[in-house]
Structures are given as C-alpha cells and as structure tokens.
Amino acid sequence: MKINSLNVDLGERAYPIHIGSGLLGRPDLVIPHLAGRQLLIVSNETVAPLYLARTRALFAGFNVEEVILPDGEQYKTLDVLNTIFDALLEKHCDRRVTLVALGGGVVGDMTGFAAACYQRGVAFIQIPTTLLAQVDSSVGGKTGVNHPLGKNMIGAFHQPRCVLIDTDTLDTLPDCELSAGLAEVIKYGLIRDPAFFAWLEENMDALLARDKAALAEAIERSCRNKAEVVAADEREGGVRALLNLGHTFGHAIETGMGYGAWLHGEGVAAGMLMAAALSARLGWLSAAELARIEALLLRARLPVRGPRDLSTERMLELMAVDKKAQDGQVRLVLLRALGAGIVTADYAPALLRDIIDQYRAA
Amino acid sequence: MKINSLNVDLGERAYPIHIGSGLLGRPDLVIPHLAGRQLLIVSNETVAPLYLARTRALFAGFNVEEVILPDGEQYKTLDVLNTIFDALLEKHCDRRVTLVALGGGVVGDMTGFAAACYQRGVAFIQIPTTLLAQVDSSVGGKTGVNHPLGKNMIGAFHQPRCVLIDTDTLDTLPDCELSAGLAEVIKYGLIRDPAFFAWLEENMDALLARDKAALAEAIERSCRNKAEVVAADEREGGVRALLNLGHTFGHAIETGMGYGAWLHGEGVAAGMLMAAALSARLGWLSAAELARIEALLLRARLPVRGPRDLSTERMLELMAVDKKAQDGQVRLVLLRALGAGIVTADYAPALLRDIIDQYRAA
Numbered sequence: 010m011k012i013n014s015l016n017v018d019l020g021e022r023a024y025p026i027h028i029g030s031g032l033l034g035r036p037d038l039v040i041p042h043l044a045g046r047q048l049l050i051v052s053n054e055t056v057a058p059l060y061l062a063r064t065r066a067l068f069a070g071f072n073v074e075e076v077i078l079p080d081g082e083q084y085k086t087l088d089v090l091n092t093i094f095d096a097l098l099e100k101h102c103d104r105r106v107t108l109v110a111l112g113g114g115v116v117g118d119m120t121g122f123a124a125a126c127y128q129r130g131v132a133f134i135q136i137p138t139t140l141l142a143q144v145d146s147s148v149g150g151k152t153g154v155n156h157p158l159g160k161n162m163i164g165a166f167h168q169p170r171c172v173l174i175d176t177d178t179l180d181t182l183p184d185c186e187l188s189a190g191l192a193e194v195i196k197y198g199l200i201r202d203p204a205f206f207a208w209l210e211e212n213m214d215a216l217l218a219r220d221k222a223a224l225a226e227a228i229e230r231s232c233r234n235k236a237e238v239v240a241a242d243e244r245e246g247g248v249r250a251l252l253n254l255g256h257t258f259g260h261a262i263e264t265g266m267g268y269g270a271w272l273h274g275e276g277v278a279a280g281m282l283m284a285a286a287l288s289a290r291l292g293w294l295s296a297a298e299l300a301r302i303e304a305l306l307l308r309a310r311l312p313v314r315g316p317r318d319l320s321t322e323r324m325l326e327l328m329a330v331d332k333k334a335q336d337g338q339v340r341l342v343l344l345r346a347l348g349a350g351i352v353t354a355d356y357a358p359a360l361l362r363d364i365i366d367q368y369r370a371a
Numbered sequence: 372m373k374i375n376s377l378n379v380d381l382g383e384r385a386y387p388i389h390i391g392s393g394l395l396g397r398p399d400l401v402i403p404h405l406a407g408r409q410l411l412i413v414s415n416e417t418v419a420p421l422y423l424a425r426t427r428a429l430f431a432g433f434n435v436e437e438v439i440l441p442d443g444e445q446y447k448t449l450d451v452l453n454t455i456f457d458a459l460l461e462k463h464c465d466r467r468v469t470l471v472a473l474g475g476g477v478v479g480d481m482t483g484f485a486a487a488c489y490q491r492g493v494a495f496i497q498i499p500t501t502l503l504a505q506v507d508s509s510v511g512g513k514t515g516v517n518h519p520l521g522k523n524m525i526g527a528f529h530q531p532r533c534v535l536i537d538t539d540t541l542d543t544l545p546d547c548e549l550s551a552g553l554a555e556v557i558k559y560g561l562i563r564d565p566a567f568f569a570w571l572e573e574n575m576d577a578l579l580a581r582d583k584a585a586l587a588e589a590i591e592r593s594c595r596n597k598a599e600v601v602a603a604d605e606r607e608g609g610v611r612a613l614l615n616l617g618h619t620f621g622h623a624i625e626t627g628m629g630y631g632a633w634l635h636g637e638g639v640a641a642g643m644l645m646a647a648a649l650s651a652r653l654g655w656l657s658a659a660e661l662a663r664i665e666a667l668l669l670r671a672r673l674p675v676r677g678p679r680d681l682s683t684e685r686m687l688e689l690m691a692v693d694k695k696a697q698d699g700q701v702r703l704v705l706l707r708a709l710g711a712g713i714v715t716a717d718y719a720p721a722l723l724r725d726i727i728d729q730y731r732a733a
Contacts, residue, residue, distance in 0.1 A: 091449055098520035101692055126488075129515065129526045130606075153491065158460035164491045165527060244492075330463055 012038075013229045017148060018240040022168040026148065026236070028228050030221055032175040033063045033136070040068075042170035044132035045105030048073045051093055051120040052111040053080040056138050059181055064111050064136060074100045078116065083269040085115045085155045087163065093123040107132045107170070113139035113186070114146035114273065118164070121152030125167035135169045138178040140190025140224075141274050144197075144231035147172045149239040149249075155268060159330045160260040166244060176225050184310070189274025191216065191309040192255075194227050196281060197234040199302065200251045203348025205230050210301070213308045251350040254342040255280030258315070258365075261327035265319045271312075278311035279368070287364045288344040291356060298347045314370040321365045374400075375591045379510060380602040384530040388510065388598070390590050392583055394537040395425045395498070402430075404532035406494035407467030410435045413455055413482040414473040415442040418500050421543055426473050426498060436462045440478065445631035447477045447517045449525065455485040469494045469532070475501035475548075476508035476635065480526070483514030487529035497531045500540040502552025502586075503636050506559075506593035509534045511601040511614075517630060521692050522622040528606060536594075538587050546672070551636025553578065553671040554617075556589050558643060559596040561664065562613045565710025567592050572663070575670045613712040616704040617643030620677070620727075623689035627681045633674075640673035641730070649726045650706040653718060660709045676732040683727045 012029040027038050048071050052061055057077050065073055076096040078089055097106065110120035110133060117135055124133035135147040153164020179187070191213075198206030208230075209216075215223035235252065242249040258280025263271055282303055289299045306313050315324065328339050341361075345351040374391040389400050410433050414423055419439050427435055438458040440451055459468065472482035472495060479497055486495035497509040515526020541549070553575075560568030570592075571578075577585035597614065604611040620642025625633050644665055651661045668675050677686065690701050703723075707713040 087449055087453055094518055094525055095520075098518055098524060098692065126515075126525045126527060128524060129513065129528055151491065153488075156456055156460055158457075162460060162490060163456055163488045165488060166491055330460065 011225075013225060015229065015233055015236060017168075017236040019168060019243055022150075022243075024169055024171055026172040026174065026232050028143075028174040028176065028225055028232070030176050030225075032173050033060065033067060033177070035173075036067050036069070039134055039171055039173055042132070042134055043071070043107045044170075045103075045107065046072050047100075047102050047106040048109055049093075049097060049100065049102060049106060050075045050109045050111055051078065051116055051123070053078045053113075053116055055080040056112040056116070060111060060138060060178060064109065068109075074102070078119070080115075081269045082115055082155070082263070082273065083267070085119060085268065087154055090119055090123060090154050093119065094127065097123070097127055102127075104128050104131060107134060109134045109136060111136045111138065112142070113137065114142040117142050117146045118152050118161070119154060121150070121167050121169065122154060122164055125152055125165035130167065132170050133167070135172040137172065137174060139182055139186050140179060140228070141186065141193055143174045143228050144190060145193040145235065147174070148232050148235040149252075150243070158264075160264055160268075174228060176221055176228070179219060179224060185272060185275075187217070187219070188310040189272040192274035192278040192281070192306070192311050194231050195305060195309065196252070196254050196277065197231050198348065199281065199285070199344060200254050200342070200350030201238070201348065202230070202234055205234070206305075206348060210305055213305065217309070250340075250352045251342055254344075254350055255282075255284055257328050257339065257341055258283045258324070261324050262315055262319060264327050265323055266316055271316070275312050278306050278309075279313060279315050282306060282313045283315070283364050283368045284341060284343055286368060287341070287356065287360065290360055290364065291343070293343065293345050294347060301347070314368055315365065317370040319369070321362055321369065324365050325362065373587075375587060377591065377595055377598060379530075379598040381530060381605055384512075384605075386531055386533055388534040388536065388594050390505075390536040390538065390587055390594070392538050392587075394535050395422065395429060395539070397535075398429050398431070401496060401533055401535055404494070404496055405433070405469045406532075407465075407469065408434050409462075409464050409468040410471055411455075411459060411462065411464060411468060412437045412471045412473055413440065413478055413485070415440045415475075415478050417442040418474040418478070422473060422500060422540060426471065430471075436464070440481070442477075443631045444477055444517070444625070444635065445629070447481060447630065449516055452481055452485060452516050455481065456489065459485070459489055464489075466490050466493060469496060471496045471498060473498045473500065474504070475499065476504040479504050479508045480514050480523070481516060483512070483529050483531065484516060484526055487514055487527035492529070494532050495529070497534040499534065499536060501544055501548055502541060502590070503548065503555055505536045505590050506552060507555040507597065509536070510594050510597040511611075512605070520626075522626055522630075536590060538583055538590065541581060541586060547634060547637075549579070549581070550672040551634040554636035554640040554643070554668070554673050556593050557667060557671065558614070558616050558639065559593050560710065561643065561647070561706060562616050562704070562712030563600070563710065564592070564596055567596070568667075568710060572667055575667065579671070612702075612714045613704055616706075616712055617641075617646055619690050619701065619703055620645045620686070623686050624677055624681060626689050627685055628678055633678070637674050640668050640671075641675060641677050644668060644675045645677070645726050645730045646703060646705055648730060649703070649718065649722065652722055652726065653705070655705065655707050656709060664709070676730055677727065679732040681731070683724055683731065686727050687724065
C-alpha cells in the first residue's frame, strides 16, 4: 500500500497527514501521537456503525471511550458540544486524554473545539471520513461550532497531533457528499494552483468514478495547498483568508436556509461561482474562464446558483455578519485571475447585489 | 493620585496592570488598548448599577454595547456564556470588537472565555471590581466556565490587553467577599513570598479596615507575585501549578456544596489549611508555623474547616477529577516550608483522608 505523507509546518505545533488505502489498519501511524493511555473517540450515528469498530481496534490496548453525536450541520451547536464534555468528565478523563475525531467536518470541528477547551487544551487526532473533511477541515486547526446567527462564530485555533486519511472510507460516502468535497478541491485550483485546476478538468470523470489513485492525488494536492497556506499564516492575518473563496456567500446560504438544508460544499460551490462572476465583471476573468469554472462545477454535480427562496436582501444581511467583515464592510475573496485569489473590499456594493440577483435560481 | 503599574511579561502577549484610586476616570489608560470602535461591556446585576455608568463614560465616543449577567458562581455555565455570544451577534460585532469585563472573577472568566472563542479570538480588557478578581483571576489569562461535574473544566488561555484596577470599587464590596479575596492574597505569601506573609500579619487590621494604601500595596504585591509566576510558565507546565495551593480541596468543596454556596476564596482558605496541615504531618512545617497560618486566616475572617455536610469520601472523589490529576493520581500543592510551595503526589493516600476528616467542621 502506497502512503502519501506530508507535514503541516507550524513549528512546535507541526503535524503529519497520512493519506492512503487501508490506513485504519496502521496503528504505527497514530500511536506515537497519543498524549497518554486515555482516549475518547467522537463520531456520529452514520459513521460509527461503519468505522468505529476498526478505529477501536486501531487503539487496542488503550483505555478507549466513545461518544456518538447526531449527524448533521444542525447539531454543530454549543449544546451538542456539551455532550462531549459530559462524556469526558463522566469517564474521569484527565489532561492527558487524546480525543479522536472520526467522521466528517462537523465531527472534526466539534471534537477539535472540545479538545481546545477541555481543561484549557488537550490533544486530538483527526480521522476524517468525508472528502470535504479530508481536504479541508482536517488541515489547519480551525475548530468551532455554529450560532443560530452565524456559522463557525464560536471556536478556537487548535492543531491536531496527526491526521489519518484512509481513502477506503470514501467507498461509503454518498454521491452528494463526494461532490461537496470536490467543491473545496476545485477551490484550491481557483485560488492558487492553476495547474491543479487543469488537472481537475482532465480527471473529473475518474474522481466521480471514485478511482482510488485519482482521489488520493486530489486529496494530497489539496492538503499540500492548504498546508502551505496555513504554514504561512496560521491565525488568518493575511493569505489564509483566500481559503474562504465562496464561503462568505456559502455561509449566508447555509445560515439562511437553516443548517443542514444545503451541504457546506454546495453553498461554497454556488458562492465560488458568484465570486468568479463578480471577478469577471471587474474585468479580472474572461467570459471563457468564467464558463470553464461553471462547467467544472457542473461536472462535479454541484449547484451553480443560490437558492430561489433566499432573497438578495437577506443574503446581503447574512453576509454582513461574516467574520471577514470589518467595521461593517464586507471583504470578499475574488479572483484576480484563474488560479490567483485576492481579498478585497474594493467593489461597488450595487455590483455585488446584481451578481447575487443574477445567480439566484429562477 | 498615585498609580501603581506593573507589566505581565508574556512577549507579544504582554500587558499592563494599573492599580490605584479613581482609575475609572482615566480613559488614557485603556483607550490605547482597544482593537476598534466597537465595545461590549459584560457585567452582572450587582456590579452594573454601581459602576456601569462610569465605565461607559470611560469609553465616551465609542460604540459601546452591554450585556448584564446574573450574579454568582452558579451562573458560570456554557448556557450563560451563550448569552454573551447572542449579544455579540445581535449587535453585529466583528473581529475588531473589544470585550470589557466589569465585575468579579465570574464575569472576568466568562468574558475572557467569550473573547477567546468569539470568531476564534478577539480582544478584551479586565476591570475587576472584587479583591479576588483584582489579585487573582485578572492576571494570567485563565478563562472558562464550570461544568456540573467540575469547576473551570471548560476554558482557554487568553490574555487581556490591559487590566484596570480601581481600588475605589472595593468600597462597595461585602465583607465576606473582601475576606475571600484575602485568601488568595495570603496564598502568595505561603507559596513564594515569606516577607509578604509577615507583612500581612502586620497589616491585616488595616486591610480589614479597608485602608486604601494597605489595600493598594497588597494588590500590587499579589499581582507582582502572580505576574512573575505566569511569565515563567504561561500554560501551566510547571511552576504555575503552585498558584493552585488549596484549590484542589477548595474546588471539591465548591462543587460538592453546589456552586455559589461557598465563595471561591472561602473554599481556598479551608483548602490551604488542609494543605498546610498535610505539609506539617510530612514534617515540612512546624506546629507553630501551622498555627500562624491558621491564625492569619482566622483574622481575615475566613473558614479554616471544610463543610460538615460533605463527606470525606465525596471530597476525595471530587478531588480525583481535578485538572491536576494525571492518570488518576492527584497531585497536590503542599508547603515545603512557610513561603515555599511544592507540587507533589508523594504522600500516603491514608494521610490525605485523615487530614480531610480532621479538618471537617464538627
């Protein structure tokens, strides 16, 4: 079995990411990263029946507890987070416990946040089982929960000790979630890696057919892109903001439609096309480039229009509370060229309104 | 007006502490530390009627919002924390908001934790109005909330930008809370500053009479002691643990009796005497020294016995979940000498049980 490994270079918080088939059978990759004998695996109702037994076996000989959360973005709340704290305290877990996130982005974000806060910080390991979590949320240490008034508004930066990506877990991923993950994959091409964008145009059919080699390559190239950005800017003072391409639009869609109605990647896909369309209006992308982006998103079976039921007014209102807003002004990630993102607040508000209007489903 | 100022030396997270009479009338000391135009003052029902107007005036010309929490340790919960997030989001506060904690330790800990988590970290300023918060919780960046199964189990390290201590706020402090603060003051003498312990023996009457000069000196010497410890060990890897003298016992009392029944400083006082008694049994303190410690605590009108209604068994159980426990073994802060704390797990469990038995109220 070939293992692709990379390192997220964050000084004393550096950690490895291992990618490959069958890695849930490789305790040697994770055991060295445990803080002590106690472990708490956090998973959800969908993933646990599929992979919990194998994950427990990975840590044979350790004191392994578990907590199973309900599945879905609508459960990424302070209340559900508290059930992780309940489990940690009921099991008398001390400061040397290691939390293990087994699941998608919601499980990873909540487990990481619980690890950041429990006794003011304990170790955690990520075992992401969705493409989205593998290429995005498991890299970079952003953790947190949602608030009814805004996504990911409550959280912390907390780096995992290790990320283990077993590509076999993608065998059980629903089609819509594979597509949602591809939205973030395409994002890396758009903001900083035009060669990867071209590779994706070549290999989209293989990815949709779940070709293992193609998936492993897409995951590794995505993680490398994200790891480079995060290493340059851990706390999002600058370049890291580029990773939010489409997210200000996407979060507004997710919040406005009610968490769980749209998948995160679906909101991001529609949002990325809005950002690309705005960039085209500003003269930074050609009509042909905009068409290439829309075509690739459509081939990945992603939505390229916002929801009909969310008014332009409400979208703008929700976008204004985004974390990237400063003193009321919404900064957006746009594309200075295909493969080159830029963060800017330098656009006419009327233009933004126009684009949202135009890119809403009829 | 004389101002005593000191600096907590934490590199890029360094911050000043200003101590003196009338400082709520000195905007020049705090304005330079604001992150932007938006502020949210967090206070409680007891303190707000006394000092909120003056605090708002301190920030005249800024966009100042407020949120008033219920008063008491029993409200230091995730649920009440969420009301701070509600206010931040309802008021559209962005990343450049500055939170201002106006109140005692509970308000400070919760405001600091909200600042640590809101949008993954925003600025905050401490304006502590109780002696306990002034000498303890406002220095060092420990923030958090309680869990029904353990005190301060959920939290973060997050340093304030500035601490403003107006000693005039002590005029309105109830006697029992003045005493509770003195418990932590005495602690600094016990763990690392024998000269300060002797000074406290000399000046306890002046402190209880609320002599301003004596209080300012006690606060400054306490803050200096804590600042030195925190600067040497920000994340409590070593020497910082000494600050927990009496706290493992005290937290067990607080948790066991229900949050709010015993003041934090009261639990710490009884706990410190248990730790001192255990140290005397180990031959580290003389009977005369133990008597001096008990006498000083009594003069400060503090309890020197644990609650009758909390069984020794239950105390031991609650102590076992303390954050300082590792793999089930409870480490305690004891006194190697009067003025020299030590962290150790090297004592016979039966001895600990004996001491708790002996130091429970009849």
